[in-house]
Amino acid sequence: MQLIRYQTPELSNWPTLDRWSNLRDELNSLLDLPFLTNFNRQDLFSGWSPALDLYQNNDNVVAVLELPGMRKEDIEISLHDGTLTISGERKSSASNGENAERTERYVGSFRRSITLPARVDANKVNATYRDGILTVTLPKAEEAKPKRIQVAS
């Protein structure tokens, strides 16, 4: 058996290390991409995004939003270019001299937009707010309703 003296490995002989440093540069360059820097992290992660459901039947498109504990005056609904936007603000009910022990509830404003699957009649939109659930009923425009065509002969 032959004994070989231990040799200190030279870093430059490690091809993997080079690869890793390249990888890190590449990851860093990804983080510098404009689309990532343009995002406001506040908006992305600390916002309030109430659950939204959307239904469709022959006559209506119906949007349902879970908005517990709001005043109906603080809810705003708008329709523009086939996009329904619901926004609002929930005010903090804490007054001076009260300490929040722990909270999981969001306070502040929210904004949800959804593209409607059919053309609707903006003048006939109806909204109700009950038990903390907002239901927006949007009647479809006549031309968007499904029609049965009779075979003449």
Next chain:
Amino acid sequence: MNTTVRETDGRKTEQFAAPAASVREIGDGYLLQVEMPGVNKEGLDISTEGNELTITGRRSLPTIEGAVIHRESRRENFRRTFEIDPSIDVNKINAKIEQGLLTVTLPKAEHVKPRKITVS
């Protein structure tokens, strides 16, 4: 909240969603607020056992005919148990629900409130 509480009631198993809540100290007690969209007075059940306060909210959701295009909401009823401070007078707990937001007032018992003793 995404936490799901599973309850075995005989052979039937119901899944509950844990609602978001906040606790705040007010003058003579605590204020607990629980978000339960779709729950009204009739669907609400609040009970205490020992030092635990359990809130169950059964939802009466609007029934909408038609196809679901997009869904983010959960269908489960709500249930959550809170541990209550021994200083709270359980007989004086008061609750109200408005637009799916439950507000529970938990006053402290008389004997734990600071008291001034007058020297006679």
